[in-house]
Amino acid sequence: MDLSSINPIVLIASMMAAATPILLAATGELICEKSGVLNLGVEGMMITGAVCGFVVAAGTGNPWLGFAFAALAALAISLIFGIITQVLMANQVATGLGLTLFGLGLSALIGQGYQGVRPPRVPRIEIPYLSDIPVLGRILFSHDPMVHISLLLVVAVWVFLKFTRAGLILRAVGENHHAAHALGYRVVRVRLMAIAFGGAMAGLGGAYLSLVRVPQWTEGMTAGAGWIALALVVFAAWRPWRLLLGAYLFGGIVVLQLNLQAAGVRIPVEYLAMSPYLITILVLVIISSSRGRNALNAPGSLNRTYHASQ
Numbered sequence: 001m002d003l004s005s006i007n008p009i010v011l012i013a014s015m016m017a018a019a020t021p022i023l024l025a026a027t028g029e030l031i032c033e034k035s036g037v038l039n040l041g042v043e044g045m046m047i048t049g050a051v052c053g054f055v056v057a058a059g060t061g062n063p064w065l066g067f068a069f070a071a072l073a074a075l076a077i078s079l080i081f082g083i084i085t086q087v088l089m090a091n092q093v094a095t096g097l098g099l100t101l102f103g104l105g106l107s108a109l110i111g112q113g114y115q116g117v118r119p120p121r122v123p124r125i126e127i128p129y130l131s132d133i134p135v136l137g138r139i140l141f142s143h144d145p146m147v148h149i150s151l152l153l154v155v156a157v158w159v160f161l162k163f164t165r166a167g168l169i170l171r172a173v174g175e176n177h178h179a180a181h182a183l184g185y186r187v188v189r190v191r192l193m194a195i196a197f198g199g200a201m202a203g204l205g206g207a208y209l210s211l212v213r214v215p216q217w218t219e220g221m222t223a224g225a226g227w228i229a230l231a232l233v234v235f236a237a238w239r240p241w242r243l244l245l246g247a248y249l250f251g252g253i254v255v256l257q258l259n260l261q262a263a264g265v266r267i268p269v270e271y272l273a274m275s276p277y278l279i280t281i282l283v284l285v286i287i288s289s290s291r292g293r294n295a296l297n298a299p300g301s302l303n304r305t306y307h308a309s310q
Contacts, residue, residue, distance in 0.1 A: 016147055019251025021046070021205035021213060023150045025229035026236075026243055027157055028201025033233055034161065035194035036174040036301035040096025041081055042202050043226025044103020045074040049203025050210040051107040054217045057119045063211050066119070067146070070207035071200040077103060078199020082192045089305050104220065114217045122146070122212050146208050151244070153201070158240040170194060174299035177306045187306050202226065224277060231279070237297055253279070 025042050032039050049070035057066025081099045084090045122144045161167040170190060173180045177187045209225065210217055228250055236242035 013142065014255045015248055015252040017143060017213065017251075018255050019247040020147050020150050021208040022225055022229050022232060022250055023154070023244065023247035024146075024205035024208065025202040025226060026232040026247060027150070027153055027240070028198035028205075029229055030233050030236070030238060030240065030243055031157060031170070031201075032194050032198035033302055034174045034238060034299055035170050035191045036177055036299055036304065036306070037082075037085065037191050037195055038092050038096065038303040039078070039081060039099070039195060039198060040093055040230065041078070041099025041103065041226075042198075042229050043222055043224070044100035045078055045199050045202035046103075046206035046209070046226045046229075047107040047220070047222045048077055048103045049074040049206030050221060051111045051114075051206075051217060053203070053207030054117075054119055054210040055110060055114060057207075057211055058114065058117050061120050063120050063122045066211055067204060067207050070203040072203070074203025074206065075196050075199040077106075078195050078202070079192070081199075082195040086188045086191050086195075086306070089307060092303050092305075100226070108219050111217050111219060117217065119211050119215050121215070144212055146204075146212060154240050154244050161240065171299075174301055177301045177304070181306075191306075202229075205229070228277070231281075234298075238299065250279070 025046055029039065029042055052073035053066040053070030055066075056069040057063045060066075077099065081095055084095050085092045124142060124144050125148070161171065169180070169185055172183070173185060173187050173190045180190075181187050205225070206222060209221060214221060232243060232246045232250060235246045
């Protein structure tokens with residue numbers, strides 16, 4: 001065992017990159033849940049974004065077109081979930097699980113023939129002078145653009161929820177949809193827009209996996225990242241800044257267990273690999289009880305079916 005082989009600067013920089021797909025998906029799911037909708041289809045939307053973004057990027061040679069198409073594809077299937085749950089008033093949990101299964105199957109079908117294909121490279125941004133700063137330059141200013149975009153999106157979501165009228169309406173719908181309806185707000189429309197945003201963000205997270213994090217297409221490559229994103233929203237108590245910290249914590253666990261394996265730590269590989277998922281299960285167990293939800297200040301109308309006549 002040689003822990004000296006682990007470079008802390010490289011470890012932190014790798015942690016930021018590893019956290020980016022989870023952070024993107026979790027940011028979208030936070031907005032969705034703030035509106036009162038629990039979408040368990042994040043995994044399906046991420047894998048759909050991963051394959052659609054990869055196919056378009058490989059076909060056009062432009063990774064940014066891949067990211068754009070990934071967001072649109074995941075947004076489209078998220079609206080299927082939205083129509084079924086908000087218009088047809090189906091159960092959100094069952095529909096979300098169905099969406100995940102649909103996404104996994106659809107991605108396997110679309111991805112046939114793309115095994116071993118290399119996508120176009122997403123360039124890293126080397127900011128003059130800033131990238132040369134000791135320690136901080138390597139950690140903060142030598143990433144691909146999507147890492148910085150994910151950080152800006154967290155800031156934008158925080159500003160949206162805290163300082164804008166639209167954000168206030170969204171939170172009102174999530175806390176008490178009947179009171180929001182009585183005030184004249186269109187609950188279904190607000191929720192459909194939140195669901196669409198969540199889908200687009202999950203698609204971006206999936207595309208980051210297939211185009212940057214692991215630049216190739218492999219069936220099932222999200223490997224539970226969508227479930228981690230779901231748990232992360234609860235872990236962060238539906239607050240954007242805690243979401244950022246939680247994403248880097250989860251990303252750090254993923255990177256650290258890989259580094260510990262490389263350093264020869266005498267812990268079975270399986271234990272290290274399953275550590276992020278154990279934490280995910282623990283968080284989901286906490287939210288499963290009403291006491292846990294109340295302690296975390298969950299949105300009051302989360303996972304509750306809305307009907308205007310009630």
